[in-house]
Amino acid sequence: MSKRFGAMQRKVVLAALPLCMLATAECAAAGNGAVATRFAVLAAQTGGAIGVSPEQRLRDEMRLLLLEMIESGAFGQTPPEQISLSIDAPRERLASLGILVDSSAGSAALDGLHVLGTTPGSTAARIGLRAGDTLLSINRVSLANLGDGDGGVAKAALVLRDEVARSSDGATLDFEVKRNGTRSTISGVLAGTWIPALHLRVGDGVQLASSDAASGVADAAGCGRISIFDVAPRQRQLHAATLISIDGRRSPFDGQTSFRVSAGRHVLTVGERIDSRYLGFNDRLRNSDNGERYKTLTVEVAPDTTYSLAAQINQDKRNVWRDGAFWDPVIWHETTEPCR
Structure with a gap:
């Protein structure tokens, strides 16, 4: 896979924020310094689309994403009628956390990962995590003062992602949390979500x-x-x-x-x-x-x-x-x- 397509994948993560709503720790950790701002802008756009069907929102987001890909040169000089990009993914059960953290840099997570928001109905929301919390550890693995990880994001966000990825559906997650200056432990069961098979074809080629x-x-x-x-x-x-x-x-x-x-x-x-x-x-x-x-x-x-x-x-x-x-x-x- 080329570096060009790797960049395309990163853009897909950002452009699809209103759709995935950062449903996994990996989605949260994939952001950069502009994630919080980007999320806020897209959330505002989505909020203004009340009454628009999910299908129409998906079409609109895909148009914006394709425009960004074309302007960035992702398809090179390939004429539109010759573009062919097929993306297939099988039906899969994902262990989702549903949390948005500040992963902009290691300096933003010196005292732990700061929670910016949670997805309604997600594991994070169900076990009681909320915006304003600071995650100090997960399953006794520290999330504080870990510095920068790959891509310049906070390493703590990558650790969080990996710990969730290693946990099977139904496993217990133990978080040490600081809220309003008080430390406590919040525990809950990781709930998986079935993601339907994806079949996406772009272009006529x-x-x-x-x-x-x-x-x-x-x-x-x-x-x-x-x-x-x-x-x-x-x-x-x-x-x-x-x-x-x-x-x-x-x-x-x-x-x-x-x-x-x-x-x-x-x-x-x-x-x-x-x-x-x-x-x-x-x-x-x-x-x-x-x-x-x-x-x-x-x-x-x-x-x-x-x-x-x-x-x-x-x-x-x-x-x-x-x-x-x-x-x-x-x-x-x-x-x-x-x-x-």
């Missing part, structure tokens, strides 16, 4: 991954899809992957997250995009000549099936970078859906 489909006609045996859209659960040691080639063919993968292939056997060449904080060595060793940058995975594609691809950390080898021993490509989810 059609990009087909294999030579079988190069003419625009699917194989007589049918077709399926390979998806690298990153919704893999971190608590299962599953992380983002990059698709390098399908059956030895590269093109045109930039910005694409779903690839249509004919039914049958396909050999995928895969790279890992595991966040370095999950590994026991630095990026210099990871990218050394002794590392195995790409691995192959053979997939038997059934008709009308989408296969979600991820990079899985081998926990017993997470400190071994030589020959890429720390990871393997895996298909972690299969979804039955029409392919045409």
